[in-house]
Amino acid sequence: MAQLAIITKNLDFHLEQVQDFTPTPMTVATETWYTGYDPYTLQPVYSAKTPAQKLAQRQFFFWYKPRERKNIERELRRIGRPDLIPQLYDNKQTRKK
Numbered sequence: 001m002a003q004l005a006i007i008t009k010n011l012d013f014h015l016e017q018v019q020d021f022t023p024t025p026m027t028v029a030t031e032t033w034y035t036g037y038d039p040y041t042l043q044p045v046y047s048a049k050t051p052a053q054k055l056a057q058r059q060f061f062f063w064y065k066p067r068e069r070k071n072i073e074r075e076l077r078r079i080g081r082p083d084l085i086p087q088l089y090d091n092k093q094t095r096k097k
Contacts (some may be wrong), residue, residue, distance in 0.1 A: 002076060005060035006087045015061045020054055063088045 008015060023030040031039050033047045048054045056075050062068045069089065076084050 001057040001060045002072075002079075002081060002084050002088075005063050006084065008061065009063060009088060014064050018058050018061050020058075 021029070021033060023033055028039060032045050033049075036045055036047050037043065038045050048057050059068050059071055059075065063072055072088065073082075073085055076082055
């Protein structure tokens, strides 16, 4: 999600809301979400299921909000991706909401 947030930043998108995935029976997306594996390649796929896991993903899309910065930087360090911090926060003035 962090890399997708960087893409939205580069497109100058400032998202206002993000919808959680809702599993729908008999779909490939639901099978992937439930099992944690891509059914075609059998490669592991991360599936956020708990409210805390979903929040950890969702927050990246609100990188432009000053109150989210500390949590985003902490989460990037926790997942071993501190290299993404400069891409989200490049010391340019960001639009504040």
